[in-house]
Amino acid sequence: MRRLVGIGFDHMHMGDQLRTAAAEPRVTLVGAIDTDAARMREVCQAVGLGDLAQVSDFAQVDAALDAWRPDVAVVCSTTAQHQVWVERLTARGAAVLLEKPFGPDLTSVDAMIEMAHVHDTAVGVNWPLAWYPTHRTAYRLVSEGAIGAVSEVHFYDGNRGPLFHLHDKIEVTPTEQDKAGSWWYSAAAGGGSLLDYLGYGTTLGTWFRSGELPLSVTATTHLAPGLEVDEQSIVVAAYPSGLSSFHTRWGTFTDPWNHLTQPRSGFVLVGTHGTVSSFDYDRHVTLQDSTHLDGLEVPVDALAPEVSTGLSAMLHHLDTGEPLDGPMSTAIGRTGQLMVDAAQLSAAAGARVEITTDGPRLPKTQGSRQDQQLMPNR
Structure with a gap:
């Protein structure tokens, strides 16, 4: 069972991602993080996860991540924050599923690809299309x-x-x-x-x-x-x-x-x-x-x-070792x-x-x- 955390509710797709995760038998949701406590609480309640552990004080983020020990993180923060979260998460060995787009620029994307390589984990991008x-x-x-x-x-x-x-x-x-x-x-x-x-x-x-x-x-x-x-x-x-x-x-x-x-x-x-x-x-x-x-x-x-959702593709990669391919691959995403x-x-x-x-x-x-x-x- 993979432990999953949802980070950032800036992108409205977080509701879709949490609903998908809640229905996925291979994961257990362990927590959510967002600076806007009211927004996070509203979305979690709307998707039937009102009891999910939630952190809005960023001074507590590192302690929460250490306690939750996520294997997978879904990130729906602002695009400019993607690299910050990838750095925090890959350093803990978590695979990261970013909600599109990949990043604010190529320099940031290359840095995220390197972080995944250094920490021997995966970064993939969910493109709903x-x-x-x-x-x-x-x-x-x-x-x-x-x-x-x-x-x-x-x-x-x-x-x-x-x-x-x-x-x-x-x-x-x-x-x-x-x-x-x-x-x-x-x-x-x-x-x-x-x-x-x-x-x-x-x-x-x-x-x-x-x-x-x-x-x-x-x-x-x-x-x-x-x-x-x-x-x-x-x-x-x-x-x-x-x-x-x-x-x-x-x-x-x-x-x-x-x-x-x-x-x-x-x-x-x-x-x-x-x-x-x-x-x-x-x-x-x-x-x-x-x-x-x-x-x-x-x-x-x-x-x-x-290949039905970004989360299922990431879990398939983690379960089988088969590389992320198509639009989720870092090579295609980088181009x-x-x-x-x-x-x-x-x-x-x-x-x-x-x-x-x-x-x-x-x-x-x-x-x-x-x-x-x-x-x-x-």
Whole structure:
């Protein structure tokens, strides 16, 4: 039986994670930590864990962790705090499941990967889209060669905004002051639609492309008056095979889990021999190839238990020793983060950004025809 602790209720997905953990026979919940005692208590009660040990005084955190001796920790803190928690937890030998995104930047991600290596434990990232049956089915089709080599990935995703819902997707109506007081709208805390959603597209997109790194990234973002973070971004990644696009949006007309968005949220993959569309909440993917020019609806696959949630994938790794793979792997996740860093740099500089395995960099010279064509509007 694995001892599990939940840390940070800044991300509303903690309610989902605790509910998943409570239903998992391989774990026992030993405690929860958050600076906001009222928020933590409310979520724990809502998911039937009102009696769970809870710590809100950070002076007591180390003593609590030493007493609880967690084997696994689920972290839903602000993105900027991920590295702090990984350092604390891996030093105690605990495996860490981070709620997306991986981290605030590549430097922090590399530090977390190194901590896991030094302490011989695991760090994985829960990307909820990775467990959607549509995207798993699309990956199977790609892996089987149904569309040939993937040459383009097109991604659009988002919701009405992070302040329009709480845990369990409980709907609320925010005010402009709510934005001013929320970490989601703080640049220092890792807020913004680009950091919230782009990692989905770049990480799963890298997975669909078997780990391929783009040559360059060009991004533009939209900041509404008075905000310090974006509510919309459009990112173009250039590969040897052509251009891929990634759109993030806070401010969709509907939340996709209630009513499907337009544009549809999800992926369209283009290959050398066909295409496949994989939208977030559909019960099928649509395959187009030479024998199905009008498209063939392929019912979604049933997910294997070990790849049905981030927690089940982490427990499978701990039980079997099999490496974390796909979007949970640090290799795929690092490439996704590298592209996010490149997009942030590009949006800030108003320029195309080159990609290397060490990180993004501005080209030494600007002003080429390609730069002019891809230059974002600021």
